[in-house]
Amino acid sequence: MLSKLRIPIILMALSMTSTVHAVPTLQVGVPGGVGEGAYGDYQGSTFNPVEEDTAITNGNSLFVAGVYKPNTRFLGGQFSGGDNWSDFGYDSSFDTRGAVLLAAVPDGTLSAADASLTINGLGSFFRLPNLGSLFPNRHDPLKDDISDFLFYDIGDFAKNSGAVPNFADETGAADGEIKTLTIAGASGLDWIHFDVLALETRQQGGGRFRTSLANNPGSHDVTWNQGGGGLQQIPEPSVLALFGVGFLGLGFCRRYRLH
Incomplete structure (x- = not known):
């Protein structure tokens, strides 16, 4: 009897673990x-x-x-004298910062954006016309010929039990923090694209720690634009299938009439 009970319990535990691990380390979202x-x-x-x-x-x-994550000790900026932002190729002005919000703005608008755009009432602490390799996931529009770049300090993340779901499907309950940020001064820009970076320090064996650079996946970011639009809907697979069946039916009808 005990062996029969073990299987569902193990499966349940694996299911719960996979749900928690499905929540990205970092993500950017907006209210629904x-x-x-x-x-x-x-x-x-x-x-x-x-x-x-x-x-x-x-x-x-x-x-x-x-x-x-289970072995994460700190998420944001430097932890207890360990590796800092400059150890990963960033300017030394990053070394006193926590997690960093990256705002990509249209190429050629860097000065105007820096003068107007604030996050939670604060301006950027660093700006660049070319991002180079400072964001590991160089998805569009994080390209030097498309965007200029502003960096905002948003502080370290707290560890709150079960506080963070996956924004994409709103499942999971991972430990961490959701920060609510306020954008101001964006009206003079056509668009802004937001991503996030942080230093993630994990516990290793023997009381050692290891720090790595973390960023949000390209599927968990935000684009602001004037109309909240610019959206080209991609049909769901079921819709595409219906179109395919429809066209196939038209083909059969045409062939039937010709013969």
């Missing part, structure tokens, strides 16, 4: 709109700028989440 949940859907693709799998908004609120 009509017909959505608590978080806006990552959907379709945009043409202003070109980007796929992004949450689109013209509002002034962002959610930025950081997750503590």
Whole structure:
């Protein structure tokens, strides 16, 4: 009897573990709109700028989440004298910062954006016309010929029990923190694209720690634009299948009439 009970218990434990691990270490989202949940859907693709799998908004609120995995000791900036931002190739001005919100703005608008755009009332602490290799996942529009780049200090992430779901499907309950950020001064820009970076320090064997650079996946970012639009909907597979059946039916009808 005991052996029969073990299998469902083990499967349940594995299911719970996979759900928690499905929550990305870092993610950026927005409040959900009509017909959505608590978080806006990552959907379709945009043409202003070109980007796929992004949450689109013209509002002034962002959610930025950081997750503590089972062996994560600290998430944000430097931990207890360990590796700092400059150890990963960043300017020394990063070394006093926590997690960093990266705002990509249209190429050629760096000075104007830096003068107006604030996050939680604070301006950027660093800016660059070329990102180079400072963001590991160089998805559109994080390209030097498309964007200029501003960096904002958003502080370290706290470890709150079960506080963070996966914004994409709103499942899971990982330990960490969701920060609510307010965008201001964006109205003079055509668009802004938001990603997030942090230093993640994990516990190793023998009381040692290892720090690595973490960033959100390209499927968990946010694009702000003036109309909250620029959205090109990508049909669901079922819709595409219906179109295919329809065209196939037209083909049969045509062949039937010709014969």
